[in-house]
Amino acid sequence: MTGMSETTYRDALRQALDDAMGADSTIVVLGEEVGRYGGAYGVTKGLIERHGADRVIDAPISEAAIVGAAVGAAMTGLRPVAELMYVDFLGLAMDQLANQAAKIRYMFGGQVGVPMVLRTQGGTGRSAGAQHSQSLEAWSVHTPGLRVAMPATVSDAYHLLRHALTLPDPVVFIEHKALYTRKGGLDPAAPDAPWGRAVVRRPGRNVTLVAYSRMVHSALEAAAALAEAGIEAEVIDLRTLNPLDMETVAASVTRTGRAVVVSEACLTGGVAAEIAARIQEDCFDWLEEPVIRVAGEDVPIPVSPGLEAASIPGAPLIADAVRMMLP
């Protein structure tokens, strides 16, 4: 398939898996309900029919062993895609991810890698409660040896996943539950940018908004609102958190002199802190104002819809932060 077409984030992910499995016979998909059920959010629907139950493997509810089995498979010739139904379940599998997958190449002196992808999804938006709505990318970003990707667009859903499935190292690939039905253009032959490069989603000269995953769209919304008041916000989509492309960010902030980092994860100790710390490291002399973080509240996510929505940043808060920053 070539040329641009319109599809959804969910379908783009499925197509990426499907295309990758067609191209690389060592890829297997492993996780709860990934086969016959087609995935809790429908991403893997149809893959078992196309690639067989040998390659699309329904696993028992054993997150630790699922990730651990993927590690062993990756060490012995397969390229597994393990799925955690919710990133919130990472706490069950974190030993296998952080102590095994991430460290094996290093501990074993480079003898072997663990080329696996841990696909999962996070975030709020479905009133799924404190144990099904988190944004836990920070744990993986703080673990040397892991790569972390968080696509915001349909095109990136496809291309970042395809690229992740060529890397020599474990990739934590975090989708957003509120993006699955989002539509956008996809050209399977043309990625937005190489893996590891951030992309300017909207140019502007007054302030830089740095975001990833769903917050890219909130930032774009805020930028549109700000534009009406004559404020031009540049919006950067990081796409991957490891690698973290500070060059693109610095190129923007040194022009705008102002930076707002936007993340859905709760503020304290989140990835936004890393990005903010780096921006002030890299762009100190250019900054007119402190780097501001617009992030999730430091609370567990409540179920009640109004409270849930208030627990994470939206376009109005982002826009207000920018307004407060400008002279």
Place this chain on the structure above:
Amino acid sequence: MTGMSETTYRDALRQALDDAMGADSTIVVLGEEVGRYGGAYGVTKGLIERHGADRVIDAPISEAAIVGAAVGAAMTGLRPVAELMYVDFLGLAMDQLANQAAKIRYMFGGQVGVPMVLRTQGGTGRSAGAQHSQSLEAWSVHTPGLRVAMPATVSDAYHLLRHALTLPDPVVFIEHKALYTRKGGLDPAAPDAPWGRAVVRRPGRNVTLVAYSRMVHSALEAAAALAEAGIEAEVIDLRTLNPLDMETVAASVTRTGRAVVVSEACLTGGVAAEIAARIQEDCFDWLEEPVIRVAGEDVPIPVSPGLEAASIPGAPLIADAVRMMLP
């Protein structure tokens, strides 16, 4: 016992547990080898003889269930001290810590708290390898609902633990394996400062070094070396990471105009990022230079002693960073 006496970090911890258990009959200690063996690092030695096997409970090697059992005990009238022998094992118990202990009060609308202490130890210094040498405080700091304490001194080992054992919420209490034999003064009647307040360990006016746990001592060492060259570094010991006392930090940085954050944890996504982000938020107009992080390298910890030592910051790097910062 009153008045100041000289003791070790290890003995101070033991005394804190002993005194607290004497004062509060609901306290129980639960973990691997905490009883007859006396703890892998000897902290709980003798407690089983003094308080009985009913209160000092040797558990099977089941980290997830140890933490989970502590959660249940804390909800039903006990105040458990669960021990993880190494903070590196957190990946096995993270679901019980982050999804259960941390969120229960909130999810249940404030009906009940989880007054437990998770005692553990981390850090390098014994060539214990990638799975026994990490500094994983960032995972807990990023989890709303948890408190996090990391004592650097003998006095704080005692007082922070005593205080943790009075709090209504779960506390992750992270000791440092290289500090157990460290000596220092202890007055059980006089804490260095209230819980949640940072302490200036050495005053200075040219630069602020913000550290916690073992890195406080490396920072003090660097400050002493810098003093010989006439550079006065102020050293702040954060003591707790949640609460995080930015007032004390800001009071210093607004005087010195320069800040170096020191942490043993690997740099990217670590707590040093949060502290750096906050310093530039709070002290932007006072900063002469970007906030600098002197942290662990972004690598797993190697076993080979020379490499291990090179993987974390020492006083020379801290001092060099300060020298590079100064005009």
Place this chain on the structure above:
Amino acid sequence: MPAPTDRLPFELYRTMCRIRAFEERVGELFVRQETAGSMLHLSIGEEGAAAGIGSAMRAGDSFTTHHRGHGIFLARGGQPDRMMAEIAGKRTGYCRGKGGSMHIADMGLGHLGANAIVGGGIPAVVGAGLSYRRLKKDAVSVAFFGDGAMQQGILYESMNMAALWRLPVLFVCINNQYGMGTRIDRASANLAWDLRARSFGLEAENADGVDVMEVRGAAERLLAAAREGRPGFLAVSCYRFYGHARMDKSPYRTPEEEEEGRARDPIARLRADLLAGDAREAELDTIVEAAGREMDAAVDFAVAAPRPEPGELFEDVYGPDQPAPLPVRRRIETILGGGVAR
């Protein structure tokens, strides 16, 4: 407090009818989009487990449940109106609207909490057992979970601890034959789960969930043993009448299988048994109708109940007297106003 023996079947009938009526209404509430959350798991078909075990427990006993726990909570005295309000995310719900269906709890009734992590609530009962022993409370703590949790490692860690320490604990597996779309035989290599429990040192029984009296009998025996320091495991087989969550139409099951499964109805079975005895239709109809009215009222209560106030977002992250987290907006205002954001 078990009812006098001759009234017991009627009490169990009433409990099961109340559960069914509750679940039916909460399902409708979902369709009306009046519940909070995308996830709602109904326990229709599983009433025999809830009523049989719930009725055998005593005041002071405690329990945790999985995500499909409304019935168990009702069987232990949960108030339908406050439950329904919680499921609707309302302020007068059990958890002030913060927990919802999957995190409902009530310390007063010993409900240590539902859990959205499969297996997540299991080890808490080990801790509760430690508490009861140390605090000399004559109580048992019961973990309820689904067949899916039989594949979670923490279950076995917990079983071993309970048995090793001879704690007053009971593990109950409500085996509704499926974990989401996966039938038990595609998840579990050996379905003789009582053997697993015994191999970890527990007493173990199986009970047929279609027969609430059989469940009740097994629960009585195992609870008595647990009270004496012989913890146990009870597997109750039943059938999940409807989809995994309210949206799931179970395309992975055949209509024949579903029909057969739904024929294993603990309410219909007990009704038939009661009618075969000296019960009259009218008497049982009265119970059903009363349950319906009660639950209609609960729905009205929940729909009319107020939503949480915005400020409640920051409450109860930490204990009383502890400062609340600083809202992000306030942080930004403080920073850009030149102050220190705590």
Place this chain on the structure above:
Amino acid sequence: MPAPTDRLPFELYRTMCRIRAFEERVGELFVRQETAGSMLHLSIGEEGAAAGIGSAMRAGDSFTTHHRGHGIFLARGGQPDRMMAEIAGKRTGYCRGKGGSMHIADMGLGHLGANAIVGGGIPAVVGAGLSYRRLKKDAVSVAFFGDGAMQQGILYESMNMAALWRLPVLFVCINNQYGMGTRIDRASANLAWDLRARSFGLEAENADGVDVMEVRGAAERLLAAAREGRPGFLAVSCYRFYGHARMDKSPYRTPEEEEEGRARDPIARLRADLLAGDAREAELDTIVEAAGREMDAAVDFAVAAPRPEPGELFEDVYGPDQPAPLPVRRRIETILGGGVAR
């Protein structure tokens, strides 16, 4: 590649003597502070398990071990010099000095790695089993772990998966009676671990580790079954002759118990059996002496071996062709020099 049957006991004797000699020397190296790391776990007393099972495995089979795995690695062909160098944290060690005793590995020999997390290496064999099946490799993957891991949930998750998917996998518990200072009966509520394994759908056997031929026989049967898609579990009982780690003097054991335990010596036992057959003392002595010489040479190799270069700290965090992490010092220089620190 099993040796011809009549030479097999001699081969096993040689393997066990080599393991013992290796462990004795590595212990001395520790005392001389020439090993890297505070933790060194010797497998003296457990040679029967290592040799019995290791010899029954085939080239191409793979395995993971726990933290006490030197013997197993030697039995599978590990080179003592490169092992000793690794344990000493040297650059010519198996893992270039980065892994040490607890993370030694060799992909060439199918050693998928030792592990410092109790139970941490277990699920990898399930994954290896999946690989072998999909890649049509006639190989078995074996997880070796201690009795302490019988209380880690991930073991049961892995057992269930292996059985459910009929993978070529074998789980081996080396039961040396202790996990650190905790005797098995204070850690495990039911010691009939073969029942646990069966309840998860595995074939299961127990073997007495003092009798290497018995271990070998059980391993042969279970490996053959695993190769045919019937995964298994083997518990080998033995005794940890010395402390948990090299520093531990086992104050929690009585001298009588230790004496009795050390009497269960698989090497002495096989020697006696061989001598009762047609072996001569001198022949066996030659084996012992050769093992000693081999291990002395390994010590010399390790002591003389170079340490890693400082720059190696940043190598192998990510795959070849991937940029290495930026050293903190370089970051700071770049920042304060006004550049962008990647």
